Amino acid sequence: MTALLTRSDVLRALDVPAVLEALRAGFLQSSEIEPLRIRTDLPGPGTATALLPGVIPGIPAYTVKVNAKFPGATPALRGVVCLHDLTDGTLLAVLDSSTITAWRTGLAAALATDALAPPGTVGIIGTGAQAAMTLAGLAALRQVDRLVVYDVVPERASEFLARQGIPGVVVSNPREVAAAAEVVVLATWSREPLLTAADVRPGSHLTTLGADEPGKVELSADLLTAARVIVDDRALAAQMGALGNVGLSADAAHATLTEVLTGAIAGRRSADEVTVYAPVGLPWQDLAIAWPVYQASDSRTIDFLS
Numbered sequence: 001m002t003a004l005l006t007r008s009d010v011l012r013a014l015d016v017p018a019v020l021e022a023l024r025a026g027f028l029q030s031s032e033i034e035p036l037r038i039r040t041d042l043p044g045p046g047t048a049t050a051l052l053p054g055v056i057p058g059i060p061a062y063t064v065k066v067n068a069k070f071p072g073a074t075p076a077l078r079g080v081v082c083l084h085d086l087t088d089g090t091l092l093a094v095l096d097s098s099t100i101t102a103w104r105t106g107l108a109a110a111l112a113t114d115a116l117a118p119p120g121t122v123g124i125i126g127t128g129a130q131a132a133m134t135l136a137g138l139a140a141l142r143q144v145d146r147l148v149v150y151d152v153v154p155e156r157a158s159e160f161l162a163r164q165g166i167p168g169v170v171v172s173n174p175r176e177v178a179a180a181a182e183v184v185v186l187a188t189w190s191r192e193p194l195l196t197a198a199d200v201r202p203g204s205h206l207t208t209l210g211a212d213e214p215g216k217v218e219l220s221a222d223l224l225t226a227a228r229v230i231v232d233d234r235a236l237a238a239q240m241g242a243l244g245n246v247g248l249s250a251d252a253a254h255a256t257l258t259e260v261l262t263g264a265i266a267g268r269r270s271a272d273e274v275t276v277y278a279p280v281g282l283p284w285q286d287l288a289i290a291w292p293v294y295q296a297s298d299s300r301t302i303d304f305l306s
Contacts, residue, residue: 003093005297010099013296014289016107016140022288023108026056030258035233035282039213039240046070046078047213054283054290060086061294063286067097069213071189075129077101083290093294098129100293104285106133108232109207112257112277113183114141116230116267117205120182125174125194125218127151127160130209131187135164138183148180152188175199178206186210186218193220193246200227202272211242212280221246224276228254230267232279242278253278 005013042048046068054063067079079097084090106129113134122144124131138144147168151157157170171177174194178184178201186194187209200206200223208218219242231237231253238250255265257277268275 002091003294003297005093005095005293007096007099009297010096010103010293013293013298014103015292015296016137018292019103019107019289020111020137020140022056022292023104023111023285024261025058026284026288027108027111027258027261029057030232030256030282030284035236035284042068045072049213054285054287055086056284056287056291059287059291061092061287061291062086063283063290065097065100065283065286067101075102081286081290083287083294093290093297095290095293100286100289101281102129103133104289105209105279105281106130106135107137107289108281108285109134109185109209109277109279110137110141112230112232112260112279113138113185113205113207115257115260116275116277117183117207118203118268118271119143121146121148121180123148123150123177123181123184124160125150125177125184125186126188126190126210127157128187131185132160132163134185134187134207134209139166148177150174150177178204183207188218189216190218191215192217193223194218195223196220197223197226199223200274202274205268205275205277207277208242209279211245211278212240214240215245217245218242219246219276219278221248223274224248224252224278227274227276228267228269229276229278230255230257230260231277232257232282236280236282237278241280242276 075098077098259265260267
């Protein structure tokens with residue numbers, strides 16, 4: 001029998017600290033995990049992406065995800081994550097892709113941000129699901145005392161700030177966020193740089209989540225060249241991520257998050273250094289959340305063979 005896990009089921013079974021630990025374990029082993037990623041275009045306003053397979057040593061399952069992104073829809077991601085038994089391919093569960101993706105992206109970003117960023121005010125540029133999940137994960141890892149928030153829709157920024165229960169302010173453009181915050185999380189659909197090197201304070205950290213497909217850009221080439229850039233995968237960052245999308249090569253990445261977390265390469269090296277985390281997203285991260293959610297769930301099951 002196969003478990004059918006809807007958005008509500010996933011949220012009910014989700015344990016943020018457990019997922020953070022699963023993600024940390026995955027990054028510590030990710031040199032052993034090939035980041036297979038296949039992307040295709042859809043006609044119209046959406047893009048389709050298939051990630052296969054997602055595996056982590058020590059977990060007796062793998063994931064296959066197929067989803068499409070529609071910027072004008074809510075949620076913007078539509079699709080499924082299939083969780084299979086690693087020994088015989090049995091379909092253990094079908095999970096809502098938008099929820100799995102938002103949480104694994106946000107919590108992986110929180111893990112990296114906590115490892116690289118100085119203490120201080122957190123700035124949010126783009127107040128969608130991924131920003132909310134990143135902030136939730138970051139708050140589980142460190143004290144967050146103040147927010148500076150911007151969104152292209154001011155009402156949405158105000159609503160986001162009100163939901164967080166953290167003191168803060170809504171500002172009118174991304175540059176004001178960078179001027180006021182030590183830690184900046186960008187999670188937008190932008191195709192033009194929102195921040196340049198001149199906008200960023202010495203010693204600050206930026207996590208750019210929006211540049212995860214060809215053509216999507218949040219940080220300028222001069223900012224990325226001047227900063228110490230950490231990625232989840234060098235090749236993907238150059239192929240379809242923050243580096244390649246502004247004409248930079250994989251050589252612009254100073255380290256991967258795996259190298260930072262294992263101590264192989266230093267992350268932040270000085271108090272005035274600007275650091276950037278620029279992930280694309282790796283297939284095994286879906287498994288890092290799908291497996292503990294599946295184990296904790298009590299959802300109804302379906303039989304695809306009947």
